[in-house]
Amino acid sequence: MIKHFLSLASLSQIDLIGLIDRAQYFSHQLKQPHQINPILTNKIIVNAFYEPSTRTRCSFEIAAKRLGAEVINFVPENSSVKKGETVYDTLKTLESLGVEAIVLRHSDDHIVEELRPLLKVPLINAGAGKHEHPSQGLLDLLTLVQEFKTLKGLKIAVCGDIKHSRVAGSLMVAAKIFGMEIHLCGPESLVPTPQESHIIKSDFDTVLPVVDAVMMLRIQLERHENLDLNPTTYHHQFGMNHRRQLMMKKNAIILHPGPFNRGVEISDEMVEHPQSRIFKQMNNGVASRMAILEWALNRSSL
Amino acid sequence: MIKHFLSLASLSQIDLIGLIDRAQYFSHQLKQPHQINPILTNKIIVNAFYEPSTRTRCSFEIAAKRLGAEVINFVPENSSVKKGETVYDTLKTLESLGVEAIVLRHSDDHIVEELRPLLKVPLINAGAGKHEHPSQGLLDLLTLVQEFKTLKGLKIAVCGDIKHSRVAGSLMVAAKIFGMEIHLCGPESLVPTPQESHIIKSDFDTVLPVVDAVMMLRIQLERHENLDLNPTTYHHQFGMNHRRQLMMKKNAIILHPGPFNRGVEISDEMVEHPQSRIFKQMNNGVASRMAILEWALNRSSL
Amino acid sequence: MIKHFLSLASLSQIDLIGLIDRAQYFSHQLKQPHQINPILTNKIIVNAFYEPSTRTRCSFEIAAKRLGAEVINFVPENSSVKKGETVYDTLKTLESLGVEAIVLRHSDDHIVEELRPLLKVPLINAGAGKHEHPSQGLLDLLTLVQEFKTLKGLKIAVCGDIKHSRVAGSLMVAAKIFGMEIHLCGPESLVPTPQESHIIKSDFDTVLPVVDAVMMLRIQLERHENLDLNPTTYHHQFGMNHRRQLMMKKNAIILHPGPFNRGVEISDEMVEHPQSRIFKQMNNGVASRMAILEWALNRSSL
Numbered sequence: 001m002i003k004h005f006l007s008l009a010s011l012s013q014i015d016l017i018g019l020i021d022r023a024q025y026f027s028h029q030l031k032q033p034h035q036i037n038p039i040l041t042n043k044i045i046v047n048a049f050y051e052p053s054t055r056t057r058c059s060f061e062i063a064a065k066r067l068g069a070e071v072i073n074f075v076p077e078n079s080s081v082k083k084g085e086t087v088y089d090t091l092k093t094l095e096s097l098g099v100e101a102i103v104l105r106h107s108d109d110h111i112v113e114e115l116r117p118l119l120k121v122p123l124i125n126a127g128a129g130k131h132e133h134p135s136q137g138l139l140d141l142l143t144l145v146q147e148f149k150t151l152k153g154l155k156i157a158v159c160g161d162i163k164h165s166r167v168a169g170s171l172m173v174a175a176k177i178f179g180m181e182i183h184l185c186g187p188e189s190l191v192p193t194p195q196e197s198h199i200i201k202s203d204f205d206t207v208l209p210v211v212d213a214v215m216m217l218r219i220q221l222e223r224h225e226n227l228d229l230n231p232t233t234y235h236h237q238f239g240m241n242h243r244r245q246l247m248m249k250k251n252a253i254i255l256h257p258g259p260f261n262r263g264v265e266i267s268d269e270m271v272e273h274p275q276s277r278i279f280k281q282m283n284n285g286v287a288s289r290m291a292i293l294e295w296a297l298n299r300s301s302l
Numbered sequence: 303m304i305k306h307f308l309s310l311a312s313l314s315q316i317d318l319i320g321l322i323d324r325a326q327y328f329s330h331q332l333k334q335p336h337q338i339n340p341i342l343t344n345k346i347i348v349n350a351f352y353e354p355s356t357r358t359r360c361s362f363e364i365a366a367k368r369l370g371a372e373v374i375n376f377v378p379e380n381s382s383v384k385k386g387e388t389v390y391d392t393l394k395t396l397e398s399l400g401v402e403a404i405v406l407r408h409s410d411d412h413i414v415e416e417l418r419p420l421l422k423v424p425l426i427n428a429g430a431g432k433h434e435h436p437s438q439g440l441l442d443l444l445t446l447v448q449e450f451k452t453l454k455g456l457k458i459a460v461c462g463d464i465k466h467s468r469v470a471g472s473l474m475v476a477a478k479i480f481g482m483e484i485h486l487c488g489p490e491s492l493v494p495t496p497q498e499s500h501i502i503k504s505d506f507d508t509v510l511p512v513v514d515a516v517m518m519l520r521i522q523l524e525r526h527e528n529l530d531l532n533p534t535t536y537h538h539q540f541g542m543n544h545r546r547q548l549m550m551k552k553n554a555i556i557l558h559p560g561p562f563n564r565g566v567e568i569s570d571e572m573v574e575h576p577q578s579r580i581f582k583q584m585n586n587g588v589a590s591r592m593a594i595l596e597w598a599l600n601r602s603s604l
Numbered sequence: 605m606i607k608h609f610l611s612l613a614s615l616s617q618i619d620l621i622g623l624i625d626r627a628q629y630f631s632h633q634l635k636q637p638h639q640i641n642p643i644l645t646n647k648i649i650v651n652a653f654y655e656p657s658t659r660t661r662c663s664f665e666i667a668a669k670r671l672g673a674e675v676i677n678f679v680p681e682n683s684s685v686k687k688g689e690t691v692y693d694t695l696k697t698l699e700s701l702g703v704e705a706i707v708l709r710h711s712d713d714h715i716v717e718e719l720r721p722l723l724k725v726p727l728i729n730a731g732a733g734k735h736e737h738p739s740q741g742l743l744d745l746l747t748l749v750q751e752f753k754t755l756k757g758l759k760i761a762v763c764g765d766i767k768h769s770r771v772a773g774s775l776m777v778a779a780k781i782f783g784m785e786i787h788l789c790g791p792e793s794l795v796p797t798p799q800e801s802h803i804i805k806s807d808f809d810t811v812l813p814v815v816d817a818v819m820m821l822r823i824q825l826e827r828h829e830n831l832d833l834n835p836t837t838y839h840h841q842f843g844m845n846h847r848r849q850l851m852m853k854k855n856a857i858i859l860h861p862g863p864f865n866r867g868v869e870i871s872d873e874m875v876e877h878p879q880s881r882i883f884k885q886m887n888n889g890v891a892s893r894m895a896i897l898e899w900a901l902n903r904s905s906l
Contacts, residue, residue, distance in 0.1 A: 055701070271693075397884055
């Protein structure tokens with residue numbers, strides 16, 4: 001059976017715990033002088049990124065290489081996409097070329113669900129649509145587990161453009177599975193109304209003293225051309241800064257999926273503050289994607 | 303002697319048979335769990351694609367990696383081409399950097415013939431000019447041999463923009479070498495007048511019941527801005543669809559070099575129809591390019 | 605201690621001699637049938653090129669692969685740079701992803717000095733700012749050593765847009781270290797006033813008969829939109845051609861960092877003239893960058 005990695009919502013708790021465990025294992029391994037862990041030797045993985053992304057693309061590429069796999073970068077701009085080819089036909093072409101997995105980033109909300117039953121190679125969601133960004137979700141869980149040993153009972157504030165955030169989407173799914181409480185904060189127009197009891201709409205400054213982690217989200221300026229957003233005002237109302245950090249518990253941590261806009265949703269000095277785990281998250285991204293690639297590729301013939 | 307792979311026309315029948323045999327061998331190998339066949343270990347191949355192409359570039363890159371070679375992707379847009387460097391100087395630079403072969407795609411009709419005597423590393427035509435696309439030619443031959451065991455006596459209809467098709471060019475060359483009969487079909491303005499006896503201008507619907515294979519060509523809309531082409535009319539006149547498939551022999555096959563425009567030269571349901579070999583062709587592309595790379599690189603020092 | 609490779613000026617003479625020696629060693633090795641020299645096996649190097657460059661990027665990529673390393677190409681256009689991320693944050697991200705070195709090309713004059721104290725992985729200057737292009741400097745030194753066995757006492761003319769040339773910058777630094785004499789030639793507005801005694805402003809035709817090498821520089825037309833530059837006039841006044849080659853010593857050599865504009869700063873027939881070492885320089889570029897990567901990566905944990 002093909003093991004697509006499409007969303008945290010489609011995984012069982014057991015699958016997720018297994019993935020976090022393996023990610024933790026790879027995370028330890030990556031602290032040693034680097035060796036290739038030859039789990040995926042001779043396999044070719046294609047990165048098909050229809051939307052730009054430094055960190056996710058490089059992270060998957062590095063993860064694949066650390067497992068001994070080869071990576072092909074498919075760049076839609078330089079391709080037959082210009083000639084009108086559909087995503088399905090392009091991915092079916094890549095499948096026909098014999099690649100062992102397709103890592104997909106795409107803006108279409110429904111694309112992974114449409115492609116799921118049609119592909120014979122594992123499809124890995126590297127940010128498709130606006131619902132979930134499951135590999136980011138896994139690295140966030142890994143970062144929380146490393147910090148707090150457990151996920152159950154953790155309280156997390158998410159602050160910013162939650163409506164358009166697939167990062168928040170995956171975190172809310174994981175919260176339900178593992179018994180975490182999520183507080184949604186940010187501008188009224190960008191915060192959805194919670195549909196489930198573990199998700200609470202909260203005032204940012206009110207909730208700061210009680211949460212274990214704060215996930216700051218980038219205001220995706222390129223998606224809000226009509227939003228009358230003043231960076232200084234936004235920062236004052238919803239930005240992480242020294243004043244707010246002082247309101248947090250001493251062992252609470254600051255998260256951000258990146259890329260961040262210094263001075264907007266997070267002040268300069270908070271990015272590498274001792275309570276920040278932002279670059280740790282990036283580091284965990286490689287370990288998490290190694291776990292995902294292993295999960296999808298190594299067992300897909302069972 | 304440097305073994306450039308520039309056209310099927312420049313190869314002997316013995317060379318071509320050897321290439322088809324090796325491509326067949328690699329095709330079988332690719333059906334097994336993938337192993338690197340270390341024929342080109344330690345060699346570096348550069349993909350120099352002046353025109354975009356998903357399938358051909360990825361196909362060559364995968365073929366190279368399956369043989370243990372490393373691949374450098376040279377992207378003209380991001381390069382000194384902007385600074386006015388000629389193709390010759392760019393390729394001579396790549397040669398000086400020590401790459402073992404150059405895979406070239408370019409729009410200029412004469413570029414490979416100009417470069418041929420000047421380069422000291424094998425040059426591989428991955429679609430240069432509009433005369434030939436020899437690696438596509440080889441994979442078409444492989445697909446036909448797998449289907450019919452022999453090439454001699456096969457009748458093939460080619461339908462579409464034949465005048466601008468290097469795919470048709472290579473097929474017509476191969477047809478002469480192997481004794482196949484080619485029927486040219488399509489809009490009057492896009493079908494050239496045959497110059498050789500094995501090539502016949504035919505009415506598409508008339509010839510369909512007698513051919514062994516139909517090669518559908520994409521109307522390259524981006525090259526025909528002035529052509530008053532209505533996709534629906536075109537499909538009715540020259541498109542492959544259920545009505546025409548019923549006219550074909552039961553064991554005749556449908557080919558297309560891709561990318562295809564569903565609903566124009568081929569209907570949706572014909573792309574993955576049991577008589578279609580379109581995705582098989584793509585799969586055969588990797589095996590064929592493995593044979594080409596081996597041929598050009600492994601014996602070029604003899 | 606992290607060993608950044610930022611400029612020739614920051615290296616000791618002993619370091620430089622060591623690098624030239626190793627580059628020479630790799631140069632000999634590259635003449636043999638290629639083997640991977642597994643000095644950097646399991647290491648991942650990222651090419652972060654904010655300015656386009658065929659030869660330097662491919663040269664570093666090939667050098668890395670010849671040493672067994674893997675290479676990630678980070679292309680700013682397709683990335684979070686669009687989302688407003690700073691260079692520092694991007695490189696810190698790449699560092700967090702666990703890459704072992706960052707090869708940087710950037711237009712900012714101060715970027716490498718700013719980044720130097722902030723990065724925990726070796727940063728390699730592949731052309732940043734307009735002061736130095738140290739890997740080009742090393743390959744020029746290697747080319748001169750191969751030709752003349754020694755550097756001390758060599759006289760070199762540099763002709764062209766010296767003010768905007770980081771190639772000239774590195775050569776002038778090396779000249780001081782190794783006791784070479786540099787003659788600056790070219791249009792008055794593009795030649796700076798020498799500040800040191802080993803650098804002399806000279807008339808091109810006057811100095812040609814006494815120099816051991818002539819380094820021709822490309823007029824970077826894309827940076828001089830307001831310069832009223834007629835290519836024919838320029839070639840007549842400052843171009844390398846048959847007339848000027850006859851004025852040179854018989855064993856003097858012609859250098860050019862490339863890409864060159866045939867007919868402007870160098871005539872067609874001079875590019876591959878027996879006294880030209882232009883393509884030799886490119887070849888030496890791979891050997892030099894192997895030495896640089898080895899220097900920066902292999903000893904950075906001492």
